[in-house]
Amino acid sequence: AQTVTQSQPEMSVQEAETVTLSCTYDTSESDYYLFWYKQPPSRQMILVIRQEAYKQQNATENRFSVNFQKAAKSFSLKISDSQLGDAAMYFCAYPHTSGTYKYIFGTGTRLKVLA
Protein backbone atom coordinates (compact mmCIF):
# COMPACT_ATOMS: atom_id res chain seq x y z
CA ALA A 1 0.00 0.00 0.00
CA GLN A 2 1.17 3.50 -0.78
CA THR A 3 2.11 5.47 2.32
CA VAL A 4 3.53 8.88 3.11
CA THR A 5 5.49 9.39 6.33
CA GLN A 6 6.42 12.66 7.98
CA SER A 7 8.49 11.78 11.03
CA GLN A 8 8.71 15.30 12.51
CA PRO A 9 5.44 16.31 14.21
CA GLU A 10 6.83 19.74 15.01
CA MET A 11 9.83 21.86 14.01
CA SER A 12 11.03 25.31 15.07
CA VAL A 13 13.23 27.75 13.19
CA GLN A 14 14.55 31.21 13.90
CA GLU A 15 13.42 33.95 11.57
CA ALA A 16 15.82 34.28 8.59
CA GLU A 17 17.28 30.82 9.21
CA THR A 18 16.87 27.66 7.12
CA VAL A 19 14.82 24.60 8.04
CA THR A 20 14.29 21.23 6.36
CA LEU A 21 11.12 19.16 6.70
CA SER A 22 11.35 15.44 5.98
CA CYS A 23 9.05 13.15 4.03
CA THR A 24 9.36 9.57 2.88
CA TYR A 25 6.93 7.65 0.73
CA ASP A 26 6.36 4.17 -0.55
CA THR A 27 5.30 3.40 -4.10
CA SER A 28 5.85 0.82 -6.79
CA GLU A 29 5.25 3.32 -9.58
CA SER A 30 8.09 4.70 -11.65
CA ASP A 31 6.64 8.00 -12.79
CA TYR A 32 4.72 10.23 -10.42
CA TYR A 33 4.50 13.64 -8.81
CA LEU A 34 5.15 14.68 -5.25
CA PHE A 35 3.77 17.75 -3.54
CA TRP A 36 4.25 19.91 -0.48
CA TYR A 37 1.20 21.78 0.77
CA LYS A 38 1.06 24.45 3.45
CA GLN A 39 -1.94 24.80 5.76
CA PRO A 40 -1.93 27.99 7.88
CA PRO A 41 -4.34 28.52 10.79
CA SER A 42 -7.04 29.49 8.28
CA ARG A 43 -6.81 25.82 7.18
CA GLN A 44 -6.71 26.69 3.47
CA MET A 45 -4.46 24.10 1.81
CA ILE A 46 -1.93 25.98 -0.32
CA LEU A 47 0.36 24.35 -2.88
CA VAL A 48 3.99 25.14 -2.06
CA ILE A 49 5.96 23.12 -4.57
CA ARG A 50 5.76 20.02 -6.73
CA GLN A 51 8.34 17.60 -8.07
CA GLU A 52 8.10 15.32 -11.07
CA ALA A 53 9.78 12.01 -10.36
CA TYR A 54 11.28 11.63 -13.82
CA LYS A 55 13.15 14.93 -13.45
CA GLN A 56 16.52 14.64 -11.75
CA GLN A 57 16.68 18.36 -11.05
CA ASN A 58 15.22 19.37 -7.71
CA ALA A 59 12.28 21.78 -7.89
CA THR A 60 12.67 25.33 -6.57
CA GLU A 61 10.09 28.04 -5.89
CA ASN A 62 11.65 31.21 -4.51
CA ARG A 63 12.69 30.39 -0.90
CA PHE A 64 11.34 26.85 -1.12
CA SER A 65 13.28 23.95 -2.60
CA VAL A 66 13.17 20.19 -2.40
CA ASN A 67 15.77 17.47 -2.01
CA PHE A 68 14.34 14.57 -4.00
CA GLN A 69 16.08 11.22 -3.62
CA LYS A 70 14.11 8.80 -5.80
CA ALA A 71 15.99 5.65 -4.87
CA ALA A 72 15.59 6.38 -1.18
CA LYS A 73 11.96 7.52 -1.72
CA SER A 74 12.71 10.70 0.16
CA PHE A 75 11.26 14.14 -0.56
CA SER A 76 12.32 16.85 1.88
CA LEU A 77 11.36 20.52 1.81
CA LYS A 78 13.91 23.23 2.53
CA ILE A 79 12.71 26.68 3.52
CA SER A 80 15.41 29.37 3.32
CA ASP A 81 15.30 32.78 4.98
CA SER A 82 12.31 31.70 7.09
CA GLN A 83 9.63 34.31 7.65
CA LEU A 84 6.93 34.60 10.31
CA GLY A 85 4.34 33.93 7.60
CA ASP A 86 5.85 30.51 6.97
CA ALA A 87 4.44 29.27 10.28
CA ALA A 88 1.90 26.58 9.38
CA MET A 89 1.27 22.86 9.06
CA TYR A 90 3.14 21.38 6.12
CA PHE A 91 1.87 18.26 4.41
CA CYS A 92 3.71 16.06 1.99
CA ALA A 93 1.38 14.42 -0.55
CA TYR A 94 1.68 11.68 -3.12
CA PRO A 95 -0.93 11.07 -5.81
CA HIS A 96 -1.91 7.43 -5.94
CA THR A 97 -2.71 6.69 -9.58
CA SER A 98 -3.51 3.00 -9.71
CA GLY A 99 -7.26 2.66 -10.24
CA THR A 100 -8.33 5.69 -8.26
CA TYR A 101 -6.49 9.01 -8.54
CA LYS A 102 -6.26 10.36 -5.01
CA TYR A 103 -3.79 12.26 -2.94
CA ILE A 104 -2.29 10.43 0.01
CA PHE A 105 -1.17 12.88 2.66
CA GLY A 106 1.32 12.53 5.45
CA THR A 107 0.40 13.39 9.02
CA GLY A 108 1.95 16.83 8.73
CA THR A 109 4.73 18.82 10.38
CA ARG A 110 3.89 21.92 12.40
CA LEU A 111 6.46 24.63 11.71
CA LYS A 112 6.98 27.37 14.25
CA VAL A 113 8.96 30.45 13.27
CA LEU A 114 10.60 32.29 16.17
CA ALA A 115 11.16 36.04 16.00
Added chain:
Amino acid sequence: DAGVTQSPTHLIKTRGQHVTLRCSPISGHKSVSWYQQVLGQGPQFIFQYYEKEERGRGNFPDRFSARQFPNYSSELNVNALLLGDSALYLCASSGALWETQYFGPGTRLLVL
Protein backbone atom coordinates in the same frame (compact mmCIF):
# COMPACT_ATOMS: atom_id res chain seq x y z
CA ASP B 1 -9.33 34.23 -11.60
CA ALA B 2 -11.41 32.91 -8.72
CA GLY B 3 -10.09 29.90 -6.90
CA VAL B 4 -12.06 26.94 -5.63
CA THR B 5 -15.03 28.09 -3.60
CA GLN B 6 -16.96 26.13 -1.00
CA SER B 7 -20.17 26.76 0.89
CA PRO B 8 -21.08 27.04 3.63
CA THR B 9 -17.91 27.96 5.51
CA HIS B 10 -19.21 26.64 8.83
CA LEU B 11 -22.05 24.32 9.73
CA ILE B 12 -23.44 22.94 12.97
CA LYS B 13 -25.69 19.86 12.86
CA THR B 14 -26.99 17.31 15.33
CA ARG B 15 -26.56 13.57 15.20
CA GLY B 16 -28.81 11.83 12.70
CA GLN B 17 -29.27 14.86 10.50
CA HIS B 18 -28.30 15.21 6.85
CA VAL B 19 -25.86 17.74 5.39
CA THR B 20 -25.02 18.99 1.89
CA LEU B 21 -21.73 20.69 1.15
CA ARG B 22 -21.09 22.54 -2.09
CA CYS B 23 -18.02 23.20 -4.20
CA SER B 24 -17.33 25.27 -7.31
CA PRO B 25 -14.09 24.43 -9.11
CA ILE B 26 -11.66 26.79 -10.74
CA SER B 27 -13.01 27.91 -14.11
CA GLY B 28 -12.05 25.36 -16.75
CA HIS B 29 -11.37 22.58 -14.27
CA LYS B 30 -13.36 19.41 -14.86
CA SER B 31 -12.30 17.29 -11.90
CA VAL B 32 -13.42 17.71 -8.30
CA SER B 33 -12.20 15.72 -5.33
CA TRP B 34 -13.45 15.69 -1.75
CA TYR B 35 -11.34 15.13 1.37
CA GLN B 36 -12.13 14.89 5.07
CA GLN B 37 -9.63 16.35 7.51
CA VAL B 38 -10.08 15.55 11.16
CA LEU B 39 -8.28 17.93 13.51
CA GLY B 40 -4.63 17.00 13.89
CA GLN B 41 -4.53 14.68 10.88
CA GLY B 42 -3.85 14.88 7.17
CA PRO B 43 -6.75 14.97 4.71
CA GLN B 44 -8.37 11.64 3.80
CA PHE B 45 -9.73 11.05 0.30
CA ILE B 46 -13.51 10.61 -0.01
CA PHE B 47 -14.46 10.95 -3.70
CA GLN B 48 -13.22 12.10 -7.06
CA TYR B 49 -15.46 13.13 -9.94
CA TYR B 50 -14.41 13.86 -13.48
CA GLU B 51 -16.70 14.84 -16.31
CA LYS B 52 -19.67 14.17 -14.02
CA GLU B 53 -18.67 10.56 -13.36
CA GLU B 54 -17.34 9.07 -10.14
CA ARG B 55 -13.73 8.09 -10.75
CA GLY B 56 -12.71 7.13 -7.25
CA ARG B 57 -14.06 6.44 -3.79
CA GLY B 58 -12.18 6.28 -0.52
CA ASN B 59 -12.84 4.10 2.48
CA PHE B 60 -15.98 5.88 3.72
CA PRO B 61 -19.41 4.42 4.52
CA ASP B 62 -22.37 4.61 2.16
CA ARG B 63 -23.72 7.50 4.22
CA PHE B 64 -21.35 9.61 2.16
CA SER B 65 -22.37 10.36 -1.43
CA ALA B 66 -21.54 12.99 -4.00
CA ARG B 67 -22.36 14.17 -7.46
CA GLN B 68 -21.02 16.54 -10.09
CA PHE B 69 -23.19 18.81 -12.16
CA PRO B 70 -22.92 19.81 -15.85
CA ASN B 71 -21.15 23.04 -14.84
CA TYR B 72 -18.61 20.85 -12.94
CA SER B 73 -19.66 22.08 -9.51
CA SER B 74 -20.14 19.36 -6.96
CA GLU B 75 -22.09 18.41 -3.85
CA LEU B 76 -21.07 16.15 -1.02
CA ASN B 77 -23.93 14.65 0.98
CA VAL B 78 -23.66 12.97 4.34
CA ASN B 79 -26.65 11.18 5.86
CA ALA B 80 -27.29 10.07 9.44
CA LEU B 81 -24.54 12.27 10.84
CA LEU B 82 -22.34 10.90 13.60
CA LEU B 83 -20.21 12.80 16.08
CA GLY B 84 -17.16 11.44 14.27
CA ASP B 85 -18.16 13.22 11.07
CA SER B 86 -17.08 16.49 12.66
CA ALA B 87 -14.21 17.66 10.47
CA LEU B 88 -13.01 20.08 7.85
CA TYR B 89 -14.27 19.02 4.42
CA LEU B 90 -11.98 20.10 1.62
CA CYS B 91 -12.80 20.29 -2.04
CA ALA B 92 -10.04 20.29 -4.65
CA SER B 93 -10.23 20.84 -8.38
CA SER B 94 -7.91 20.02 -11.25
CA GLY B 95 -7.99 20.56 -14.97
CA ALA B 96 -7.85 16.90 -15.81
CA LEU B 97 -8.01 13.67 -13.90
CA TRP B 98 -4.33 13.39 -13.06
CA GLU B 99 -3.30 17.02 -12.76
CA THR B 100 -2.29 19.05 -9.73
CA GLN B 101 -5.18 19.64 -7.35
CA TYR B 102 -5.99 23.07 -5.95
CA PHE B 103 -7.92 23.26 -2.72
CA GLY B 104 -10.78 25.41 -1.54
CA PRO B 105 -11.01 26.99 1.93
CA GLY B 106 -13.05 24.08 3.27
CA THR B 107 -16.31 23.68 5.17
CA ARG B 108 -16.05 23.18 8.93
CA LEU B 109 -18.74 20.75 10.07
CA LEU B 110 -19.51 20.30 13.74
CA VAL B 111 -21.89 17.50 14.73
CA LEU B 112 -23.39 17.77 18.22
